[in-house]
Amino acid sequence: MKIERIAGGVTAAKGFKAACCAAGIKYQGRTDMAMISSDAPCGVAGTFTTNVVKAAPVIWDRQIVQTVKAAQAVVVNAGIANAATGAAGMAMCEQTAACAARALGVPADQVLLGSTGVIGPNLPIDRIAAGVAEMAKTLSDTLEAGTAASRAIMTTDTVNKECAVAFDLPAANGQGAVRVHLGGMTKGSGMIHPNMCTMLGYVTTDCAIDQALLQRALSAVVPDTFNMISVDGDTSTNDTLLLLANGLAGNAPIAGEGEAYQTFVEALFTVCRDLAVKMAGDGEGATHLVEMRVTGVDTKEHARALARSVVGSSLVKAMVFGKDANCGRVLCALGYAGVDFDPAVIELYLVGETDTLCFYRDGCVQAFDEDAALKLLSERAVRFLCDMGMGDQEATAWGCDLTYDYVKINGDYRS
């Protein structure tokens, strides 16, 4: 294997440290702030929400990614989103970054920020400042520190989400290969939808790579990873995905789209897909991961649109929750994806670990064994496959079922 899964998350790569603390921003009895710092300056790449209403930290980070193009630290809080907070919200960003800059001895415009939680309230800046000061003193490069940070940024998530990989690249000194590491953490459970999901994601790597290529790599993997998941169709005001590269692995710096760049993209894709699928499976109230793979499509964009339409369908999601093999709903969701196709040639399957059922073929819903369907719908991951019979492109999207708990969680989120 060229890309090897390893333990850890944001501290898996050399020279990255993490910390967290219980700042008491909204939650009690749990950590709610996290910090990542790098021993060396990092090139930085990012993608952000397409929502017209952007939270203050999104505006802050985008400015750094687009103009400064470098960073040394990230400060994240859970509980309050610092969104719809106007000029006061931007002032909070400045103050938070200034605190971190002082504590870490880095420029304030190289401190990235992230917030997640309720839209509207202002951040309690005194508690944020105290949290930043405390975390700056407890930074650690252990895997445990990365894991603790991934827990601190959770909101309605039920599990923390980390992933890391290692791979070999030619050494900078020309003497064989060096080991390069790439790892990340995400949070996201509600307000999850393509372009982008309501998520915060932080990926770190010790790879030496040109900043423009770093952004190109991130932009290349997002369409088939984070933009292919949906929990509820709501695109958040705060979505942020950041990728920091400090170059400490000692590889020959990646400066063009050669073999080393391709390996890096593959590693980044592996981590981003893993984190994206973990978010989809941990959607608010979810009891199932839903996967829709669409093959035989004329274009990649059509394939993505078809797959996304199915995982975004409330009726498909409710049917998976109820373990009810009402497959016409999958067909219906394909039909309103905005892609033209011939219903007479497509073939729709329910795919399990060991068994596969054909639901629809030759223009008709097929008779199937209800017990076999129930067994497949009882697996934690419910997988649909549809061959559209019109080309050779494919795409996969991930979502989750719609449950009583989703309604419960979102009927009273603020309290």
Next chain:
Amino acid sequence: MKIERIAGGVTAAKGFKAACCAAGIKYQGRTDMAMISSDAPCGVAGTFTTNVVKAAPVIWDRQIVQTVKAAQAVVVNAGIANAATGAAGMAMCEQTAACAARALGVPADQVLLGSTGVIGPNLPIDRIAAGVAEMAKTLSDTLEAGTAASRAIMTTDTVNKECAVAFDLPAANGQGAVRVHLGGMTKGSGMIHPNMCTMLGYVTTDCAIDQALLQRALSAVVPDTFNMISVDGDTSTNDTLLLLANGLAGNAPIAGEGEAYQTFVEALFTVCRDLAVKMAGDGEGATHLVEMRVTGVDTKEHARALARSVVGSSLVKAMVFGKDANCGRVLCALGYAGVDFDPAVIELYLVGETDTLCFYRDGCVQAFDEDAALKLLSERAVRFLCDMGMGDQEATAWGCDLTYDYVKINGDYRS
């Protein structure tokens, strides 16, 4: 008032009769088939689902609307959608229409069909045929017969939906005015989403009007009525809206876009909006009607997109169910509507029968009285208003809240 509300539905207009029966197609102990017939041939107009996967009766009706352009009867069943049924499904349509044609003495290609229910199974043609024969013998022009028909086409609807109006138009004989009537019924509760909702809708009128104008009038009112409601974002395979005009009112036939045409359009709009709002408020599991009115928008299309985005948001819907004034979600849903606007100038309100609360202004969520918000969120109809501050166009969309019962209903629909 030029347009007067009157009692009734599809039998409010002269020369229209209705009937229903318990054919035992899927449901037991209730009526599940309806028939409408006209004493005179009707011009017919229609709009149909945009779903690529179209049910057999949609294909059947579209053919009649586009080529025959005339009809004398409608036969509808609830319980089975006759969708994803291939050639067998089209054969069912032919047989059903042939039965009705024989029983009523009208051409088979002037019998419109509608089906709603589960996707996949074939219709039990023997029971359908028996139902058609029974209904043909019990047709009645009473208002009660129309109401009974509106009950027979319900699936998960909790209430039947009817509306009728009357208005005056110049008489054909040039002697003053005659009374013209227009009334309709709809069903629709799940799979409800713009373009179009999962709905069956039948509107009848005794107005004398050119068939091309009849279609033009229907196409003019649908964008701001049936296409502005959403229950769950799922566009069905079976959506059908039909408008039949038999000309028996004795008005001077409407042949151009003059005053009489405008009055007719206004009457049609009144009935269609009423039926659309009734469907939104009776969304599966709904405890609230949600109304989003957007004003001050640069274009009508943008206004519609903004309003629809809010009523389609799962998070807004769950928040209304929980009576939780988490207004940032309304702002967020406006933000991902695909319309550019300035978050600093918009103003968002919660509007009640007697009270109004400002949620968001000057780029910030506003402090508000929680008790007052709870009171407004406890009304059956929860109404939001947003002034976008960028023009003079407006639109209103309607939806419902997302409840435990929606999940329950759709987790096990087939049984």
